[in-house]
Amino acid sequence: MAIINYTNKERDLLARLMRAEALGEGNLGMLMVGNVGVNRALARCLTFKNINTITEMIYQNPGGFSGIDSPLFFSNPTSQERELANRVLKGEYYHPATNALWFYAPGTGVSCSPTWYDQKNAGRYKNHCFYEPDPNVCPEIH
Numbered sequence: 001m002a003i004i005n006y007t008n009k010e011r012d013l014l015a016r017l018m019r020a021e022a023l024g025e026g027n028l029g030m031l032m033v034g035n036v037g038v039n040r041a042l043a044r045c046l047t048f049k050n051i052n053t054i055t056e057m058i059y060q061n062p063g064g065f066s067g068i069d070s071p072l073f074f075s076n077p078t079s080q081e082r083e084l085a086n087r088v089l090k091g092e093y094y095h096p097a098t099n100a101l102w103f104y105a106p107g108t109g110v111s112c113s114p115t116w117y118d119q120k121n122a123g124r125y126k127n128h129c130f131y132e133p134d135p136n137v138c139p140e141i142h
Contacts, residue, residue: 001090002089002090002091003038003042003089003090003091004038004041004042004054004089005053006053006054006089009055010053010054010055011054011082011085011086011089012076012077012082012085013054013055013058014034014037014038014054014058014085014088014089015077015081015082015084015085016072016073016074016075016076016077016081017033017034017037017058017065017067017068017073018030018031018033018034018037018081018084018085018088019072019073019077019081020065020067020068020070020072020073021033021065021066021067021070021103022128023072024126024127025125025126025127025128026126027080027084028094028125029125029126029128030081030084031084031087031088031092031094031097032094032096032097032100032103032125032128032130033067033097033103033128034084034085034087034088034089035088035093035094035097035098035100036097036100036101036102036103036130037054037057037058037065037088038054038088038089039097039099039100039101039141040057040060040101041053041054041056041057042140042141043101043133043138043140043141044138044140045133045137045138045140046101046133046137046138047060047063048060048101095122095123096122096123096124096125096130097122097125097130098122098132099122099132099133099135099138099141099142100122100130100131100132101119101131101132101133101138101141102116102117102119102130102131103128103129103130103131104116104128104129105127105128105129106127106129107127108127112124112129113129115131116129116131117131119131119132119133120132120134
């Protein structure tokens with residue numbers, strides 16, 4: 001059972017985003033990007049108050065994902081990428097992305113900032129630093 005409503009087209013969009021943002025970080029990195037995306041669609045807080053669908057989340061402007069400009073975003077997802085998207089849409093979560101609404105890659109050998117957009121660092125996976133809001137601010141994702 002899905003934790004958010006979505007169409008097959010939206011599942012494919014999410015799979016493409018996960019690939020574009022984290023292909024080099026393997027399946028786990030792509031799953032974590034998917035976690036952030038689903039959290040943004042579920043959250044009713046901060047800059048995500050009016051984001052209600054996977055499509056709105058992916059194309060949010062300003063504040064969306066830079067991966068939508070990557071050539072990796074434009075081709076159809078593979079069956080494996082679709083399966084990864086299905087997993088996060090059904091509620092699989094992976095630390096440190098469990099409650100995260102943001103991530104960024106600071107660069108090789110550069111530490112994660114303790115905060116980003118005034119949100120605390122939840123941890124790092126390979127090149128990505130993940131940031132989560134306070135539970136009192138965004139209870140829907142905690």
